[in-house]
Amino acid sequence: MISRSDVEAARARIGARVRTTPVFDDGDRWLKLEQLQHTGSFKARGAFNRILAAAEQGGLPDIGVVAASGGNAGLAVAHAARELNVPAEVYVPETAPAVKVAGLRALGAAVVQVGREYAEAYDAATKRVADTGALFCHAYDQPEICAGQGTLALELEEQTGGVDTVLVAVGGGGLMAGIAAALEGRSRVVAVEPHGCPSLNAALAAGEPVDVEVSGVAADSLGARRIGDIAFAVARRTGVTSLLVSDEDVVAARRELWRRYHLVLEHGTAAAYAALLTGAYRPVPGERVALICCGANTDPADLTERETLTTTQ
Secondary structure, three states, X not given: OOOHHHHHHHHHHHHHHOOOOOEEEOOOEEEEEHHHOHHHEOHHHHHHHHHHHHHHXXXXXXXXXXXXXXXXXXXXXXXXXXXXXXOEEEEEOOOXXXXXXXXXXXXXXXXXXXXXXXXXXXXXXXXXXXXXXXXEEOOOOOHHHHHHHXXXXXXXXXXXXXXXXXXXXXXOOHHHHHHHHHOOOOOEXXXXXXXXXXXXXXXXXXXXXXXXXXXXXXXHHHOOOXXXXXXXXXXXXXXXXXXXXXXXXXXXXXXXXXXXXXXXXXXXXXXXXXXXXXXXXXXXOOOOEEEEEOEOOOOHHHHHOOXXXXXXX
């Protein structure tokens, strides 16, 4: 479990190692442009906090860090490790986008591709940690990771003067947990998930984290088969709700973000915007809504031509 004080401590620890990303004011709607963060997603915040906290506590081994990732978490860990002169090894599924794999290697990480889903890469990574004693950087379910991600919410609060509602896409839930903890009692947090990646939605319905099947256009970034324990606990404590959107709506939202704002964003990020476009979330008059633009590691080629869905239902 994490609280606002953990997020504030993470912000002090990370300092200027991450960017303060801008907020775009579009009337009564704000877009937090976190895709401009180092490595193209919010995850650099948590990666720095995890590694720096371990170093403070004397728990950072010489062998370095290991991560498992669909792409973005690995990029963040590789970046943070390089900046802190720590060796990094990243396990990704064979389905990880080529742009993310190339990025990992460019950052100096050793890359191991295993299996078709994040869960298989995760199993291989945890075995490597058990065998070597490396520091494991979880993609979403460690207190330091979640607290680090939540630092963007502190920025958002300062930049906007406070909002009523934050819409955020959810996969494993680390970002949602950090935001909800940071803004507890201050703002409502609404999670948005594609039908093919409903980890939080299914957990809230079941009353506990459960395994789900994952598929669809956003599976590379939102394809966790089970919501994190920290994320679920924070969601229950703070009253986070979950909305589901279709792959077709996600694709349309991604294209509209390009058409309207010229933002090149991942499908996972577009899920949150899809809730507004489809009316799955309808703000009341005067409601101050913030949308978290959380990742940009995508191939932009299909933004200027018709995109074909290749999902498995």
